[in-house]
Amino acid sequence: MKIYKIFFAICCLAAVVCVTVSCGQKHTYDFSYSPSVPKTGQTVKFSNLSDAGESWVWKFGDGSQSTLKNPSHVYTVAGTYVVELMADSNKSRKISQVLEVLDSLPSIYLSSDSVKQYAPVTMKASLYNPKNAKVTYLWELNESIFVYTKGDLTSDSIVGYFTDFGLTTDVNLTVTIGDKTFYDQRTLTLLDNPAPSLMMQVPNGRIWRQRIYEGVYETPRYFRGDEHVIESANDSTATLNGVEYDIHNMPVLTDLNVLALQVDAINRKLYVILEDGVYVANANGDALTQITDHPAGTLLVDAERNSLYWSDEDGVWALPLITHPQNIISEQHLSQIRMVNQIENVERMVIVY
Numbered sequence: 044m045k046i047y048k049i050f051f052a053i054c055c056l057a058a059v060v061c062v063t064v065s066c067g068q069k070h071t072y073d074f075s076y077s078p079s080v081p082k083t084g085q086t087v088k089f090s091n092l093s094d095a096g097e098s099w100v101w102k103f104g105d106g107s108q109s110t111l112k113n114p115s116h117v118y119t120v121a122g123t124y125v126v127e128l129m130a131d132s133n134k135s136r137k138i139s140q141v142l143e144v145l146d147s148l149p150s151i152y153l154s155s156d157s158v159k160q161y162a163p164v165t166m167k168a169s170l171y172n173p174k175n176a177k178v179t180y181l182w183e184l185n186e187s188i189f190v191y192t193k194g195d196l197t198s199d200s201i202v203g204y205f206t207d208f209g210l211t212t213d214v215n216l217t218v219t220i221g222d223k224t225f226y227d228q229r230t231l232t233l234l235d236n237p238a239p240s241l242m243m244q245v246p247n248g249r250i251w252r253q254r255i256y257e258g259v260y261e262t263p264r265y266f267r268g269d270e271h272v273i274e275s276a277n278d279s280t281a282t283l284n285g286v287e288y289d290i291h292n293m294p295v296l297t298d299l300n301v302l303a304l305q306v307d308a309i310n311r312k313l314y315v316i317l318e319d320g321v322y323v324a325n326a327n328g329d330a331l332t333q334i335t336d337h338p339a340g341t342l343l344v345d346a347e348r349n350s351l352y353w354s355d356e357d358g359v360w361a362l363p364l365i366t367h368p369q370n371i372i373s374e375q376h377l378s379q380i381r382m383v384n385q386i387e388n389v390e391r392m393v394i395v396y
Contacts, residue, residue: 070093070094070095070096070136071092071093071094071095072093072095072096072128072130072136072137072138073092073093073138074089074090074091074092074093074126074128074138074140075089075090075092076088076089076090076126076140076142077090080143080145081118081142081144081145082121082144082145082146082147082148082171083118083119083120083121083144083145083146083147083171083173084117084119084147084171084173085117085118085147086115086116086117087115087116087117087118087142088113088115089101089113089114089115089116089126089128090113091112091113091128093128093130093138095130095136096130096131096136097130097131098110098130098131098132099111099112099128099129099130100127100128100129100132101114101126101127101128102126102127103116103118103124103126104124104125104126104127104142105118105120105124118144119171119173120144120173120174121144121145121146121147122143122144123141123142123143123144124141124142124143124144125139125140125141125142126139126140126141126142127139146223147170147171148170148225148227149168149169149170149216149218149220149225149227150168150169150170150216150227151166151167151168151169151214151216151227151228151229152166152167152168152169153165153166153167153229153231156229156230156231156232157231157232157234158205158231158232158233158234159208159233159234159235159236160204160205160206160207160208160233160234160235160236160261161204161205161206161236161238161254161256161259161261162204162236162256163192163202163203163204163257164202164203164204164205165200165201165202166182166200166201166202166214166229167199167200168180168199168200168216168218170218170220170225172220174221176220176221177219177220177221178199178218178219178220179197179218179219180197180198180199180216180217180218181196181197181216181217181218182196182197182198182201182214182215182216183196183213183214183215183216183217184212184213184214184215185212185213188205188206188207188212188233189203189204189205189206190203190204190205190206190259191203192204204259205231205233206261206262207233208233208234208235208236209233209234209235210233211230211231211232211233212230212231212233213228213229213230213231214228214229214230214231215227215228216228236254236256237254238254238255238256238261239254239255239347239348239394239395239396240252240253240254240255240394240395240396241253241254241255241260241343241352241359241383241392241393241394242266242272242273242392242393242394242395243263243354243359243384243386243389243391243392244273244389244390244391244392245386245387245388245389245390246388246390248270249265250265250266250270250272250273251263251264251265251266251384251386252264252265252266252395253383253384255345255348255394260383260384263384263386272393272395273391273392273393296315299315299317300317300318301315301316301317302315302316302317302318302339302340303315303316303339303340303341303342304316304342305342305343305344305351306326306344307344307346307351307364308346309346309364310346310364310365310366311325311326312324312325312326312364312365312370313325313326314334314342314344314351315331315342316339316340316341316342316353317331318338319333319336319338320333320334320335320336320337320338320339321333321334321335321339321342321353322334323365323370323372324370325368325369325370329369329370330370331370332370332371332372333372334362334365334372334377335353335355335360335380337355337356337357338355338356339353339354339355340353340354340355340388340389340390341353341354341389341390341391341392342392343392343393343394344364345394346364347394349363349364350362350363350364351363351364351365352383352392354386354388354389354390354392355388356387356388357382357385357387358382358383358384358385358386358387359382359383359384359386359389359392360380360381360382360383361380361381361383362376362377362379362380362381363376363379
C-alpha cells in the first residue's frame with residue numbers, strides 16, 4: 044500500500060511538470076507592414092507574423108481599430124504612430140511598433156506615358172490635402188506642340204492634344220501646398236495616330252495631306268507618296284440611287300456656269316460651286332440656296348463625318364452637311380463654318396482611308 048501511494052505521487056508530480064512545461068512554451072507575436080515608409084492617403088497593409096492566437100485586436104495609433112488578422116489602414120495625417128497588436132485579449136501577448144507617416148507628395152496622374160498624336164489626353168495633379176491648405180499649380184510643357192482644350196497652366200488638370208509624333212517631351216508640375224512646394228516630371232512618348240486623310244492638290248501639282256481626327260485636323264504636310272492617290276476625285280459628276288448627276292444635265296443647273304458638283308446621297312442634297320460662291324439644293328431639283336458668297340475652287344462631301352469641304356483663295360473650309368429638307372440655312376448653321384487650313388486655291392480634294 045505504501046509503495047502504491049509513492050507511485051501515485053510520482054505520477055501526479057510528472058503530470059504537473061508536463062503541464063508546466065507545456066504552458067511555459069514560448070510563442071512569437073509580431074507583425075510587419077508595407078510600404079515601409081507610407082504616405083498620407085496611401086493604403087498600409089499589415090501582416091500578422093504571430094505563430095499562435097485565435098483573436099486579434101489592432102490599434103493603429105490614430106483612434107482606429109481592427110479585429111482582422113491581416114488588416115489594412117489609411118492614415119490621413121502625417122505623423123508618428125504607435126501601432127499595437129494584441130492576441131486573445133491577453134496583455135502579455137501584445138506587441139507594438141512605431142510607424143512614421145510622411146506627407147503625400149503631389150504627382151502627375153496620366154493613364155499612360157505613351158500618347159497618340161491628336162488624341163485627347165488628360166493630365167491631373169494627384170495630391171492629398173487633409174488640412175485644406177491653399178494649393179497652387181504651375182504646369183510646364185512644350186506649348187508649341189500642345190493644344191489646350193480645357194484648363195490652363197495654373198489649373199489642377201489640363202486636357203488637350205499633342206500635334207506632333209515620333210519624339211519624347213517632358214511635362215513638369217510644381218505644386219505649392221501651404222508653405223511647402225513639390226515638383227514632379229513625366230516624360231511622354233508621342234506616337235503616330237493613323238486616320239482618314241484629306242488629300243489636296245494645288246495648281247503646281249503638289250499634294251498636301253491633312254489627317255482628320257475627332258473634331259480636329261492635323262497640320263497639313265507635304266505628301267511624298269503616290270500622286271495617283273487623288274485621281275479618284277471627281278467634281279463634275281456624282282451618282283445617287285443609281286442615277287448619275289452631271290453638271291450638264293441637272294435641271295436646276297440649266298443656264299448656270301457650274302464649276303463643280305457634289306452629291307450628299309444620305310441627305311439627298313446637291314452642292315455646287317458657281318462663280319459667286321457655294322450653293323445647296325435638294326437632289327430633286329429645288330432652287331439653289333447660297334451658303335457662301337466667296338468664289339470657290341472645288342467641293343468635297345464627306346458624309347461619313349457629316350462634313351462639306353470647299354476651297355477658295357484663303358484656304359480650305361468645312362461646314363456640317365445641311366439636313367433641312369428645304370435648304371434653309373440659318374445664321375447658327377453658317378456660324379459653324381470653320382477654317383481647315385490655309386492652303387490656297389486647292390484644285391482637287393479627296394478623302395483617303
